[in-house]
Amino acid sequence: MGKIAFIFSGQGAQYSGMGKEMYDFSPAAKAVYDMTDSIREGTSKQCFEGTTEELCQTVNTQPCIFTADLAAAYALVEKGIKPDCVAGFSLGEIAALAFSKILSDEEAFKLVCTRGELMNDAATKNPGAMVAVMKITPEQVDEVCSKFEKTYPVNYNSPAQTVVATTQDNCSAFCDAVKEAGGRAKPLAVSGAFHSPFMADAAEGLGKYMENIEFSEPETVIYSDYTAKPYEGDYKALVKAQVENPVRWQTIVENMIDNGVDTFIEVGVGKTLTGLIKRINGDVKAFKVENPSDIDALEI
Numbered sequence: 001m002g003k004i005a006f007i008f009s010g011q012g013a014q015y016s017g018m019g020k021e022m023y024d025f026s027p028a029a030k031a032v033y034d035m036t037d038s039i040r041e042g043t044s045k046q047c048f049e050g051t052t053e054e055l056c057q058t059v060n061t062q063p064c065i066f067t068a069d070l071a072a073a074y075a076l077v078e079k080g081i082k083p084d085c086v087a088g089f090s091l092g093e094i095a096a097l098a099f100s101k102i103l104s105d106e107e108a109f110k111l112v113c114t115r116g117e118l119m120n121d122a123a124t125k126n127p128g129a130m131v132a133v134m135k136i137t138p139e140q141v142d143e144v145c146s147k148f149e150k151t152y153p154v155n156y157n158s159p160a161q162t163v164v165a166t167t168q169d170n171c172s173a174f175c176d177a178v179k180e181a182g183g184r185a186k187p188l189a190v191s192g193a194f195h196s197p198f199m200a201d202a203a204e205g206l207g208k209y210m211e212n213i214e215f216s217e218p219e220t221v222i223y224s225d226y227t228a229k230p231y232e233g234d235y236k237a238l239v240k241a242q243v244e245n246p247v248r249w250q251t252i253v254e255n256m257i258d259n260g261v262d263t264f265i266e267v268g269v270g271k272t273l274t275g276l277i278k279r280i281n282g283d284v285k286a287f288k289v290e291n292p293s294d295i296d297a298l299e300i
Helices: 020-023 026-037 043-049 058-079 090-098 106-123 138-145 173-181 197-212 237-242 249-258 272-280 293-298
Strands: 003-008 087-088 127-135 150-159 161-166 185-186 261-267 284-291
Touching: 003 058, 003 090, 020 026, 020 043, 020 058, 020 293, 026 043, 026 058, 043 058, 058 090, 058 106, 058 261, 058 284, 058 293, 087 249, 090 106, 090 237, 106 197, 106 237, 106 249, 127 173, 127 261, 138 150, 138 161, 138 173, 138 185, 150 249, 161 173, 173 185, 197 237, 197 284, 249 272, 261 272, 272 284, 284 293
Parallel strands: 003 087, 003 261, 261 284
Antiparallel strands: 127 161, 127 185, 150 161
16 A cells, blocks of 8 residues: 545635534544634634635635644544645645644644735735636646736646636636637636735735744655645745745645555545546545545545
């Protein structure tokens, strides 16, 4: 058997009631919710009872998804399933930092709360749009982006899906250009143009926030969204850079496979990453663990 990777989901799949079954099932998961409630009162209530509008606000989405991600991961460990390496998509990388012990759970949660606030502020000051582009290659997407000002590929998700950040004024014309190139474009319901220069202020603010935080060496190998390689060098610089640069998810998955991973377990909310992995490489196993029944269904 090859190696196992835990992959921590990002925002987009949040819904009212997320994590409640795991909270009721696993003492380890409940401890995560209790911890986040002690720092940010009402986090578990938002996860379990929050409205769609409330949960889609970045300042709420990020701490809630972090909590659900980490709770699911610890529930798996509680059942004797441990990964050889980890990675997280966008805010999921902060949960991966906690799991790998680069940061304590408490420090990582405070970091993700600050990150959400800074990114929300940046999105308010520098409004933008995000578009998912399908059916054409990343190279073709790069070419279409080059024809527009302030338009950037920001999530290299799979061979046939790349997410782009652009201005609200450019959005319609960009979608038309994608169609002309043979692709399909879908504007996303998000509150900002994340992982792009639109987030420069958020990255700067996060860098300043981290100056007084101590980062430790990882106990589990963790891959960086920014480099698509295991963490090395200045860890704080990697966390800062991730906010205003593309997430190289396809390359992360390919690098993990090259290093012996043949089983991926998406921990947290939804199955977006599981679907992307199957499109990147159909020969590996990919599971999602969100609820107790998902743990029972694992075939590893």
